[in-house]
Amino acid sequence: xxxxxxxxIIMTPWVAIHLYLFHATDLRFxxxxxxxxxxxxxxxxxxYLMKWVHTPIGLGAYSAYPLSLTDVTYPQIMALISFxxxxxxxxxxxxxxxxxxKILVGVDLAERAIAREASLKARKT
Numbered sequence: 001x002x003x004x005x006x007x008x009i010i011m012t013p014w015v016a017i018h019l020y021l022f023h024a025t026d027l028r029f030x031x032x033x034x035x036x037x038x039x040x041x042x043x044x045x046x047x048y049l050m051k052w053v054h055t056p057i058g059l060g061a062y063s064a065y066p067l068s069l070t071d072v073t074y075p076q077i078m079a080l081i082s083f084x085x086x087x088x089x090x091x092x093x094x095x096x097x098x099x100x101x102k103i104l105v106g107v108d109l110a111e112r113a114i115a116r117e118a119s120l121k122a123r124k125t
Contacts, residue, residue: 036092039085042078049075 056071 040089043082043086046078
């Protein structure tokens with residue numbers, strides 16, 4: 001079932017999913033998969049650290065913008081940097097969930113049709 005399942009997912013127009021799933025043996029794409037997973041985990045580690053680390057970096061003296069950077073912490077910067085990666089990974093997860101649910105519905109409908117035909121044949125005999 002897994003080969004058929006992943007074969008159906010490759011039909012999606014999302015190139016990121018294709019790179020994310022099917023090139024695990026290629027070193028370039030292993031790095032991509034690692035960076036996506038590490039960035040996702042880094043975002044959640046940063047969220048956890050934001051609860052406990054409140055020491056500001058002290059960039060206020062270097063800020064030329066009206067937005068004060070005196071209260072920015074390292075976990076907040078880590079979260080800002082890793083958020084796009086986490087967001088991308090979650091979009092990929094949602095697309096995978098959607099495709100998997102469509103595949104499961106198709107399999108379920110096919111199994112019901114086979115069971116219905118078997119039931120009709122059993123009634124006729």
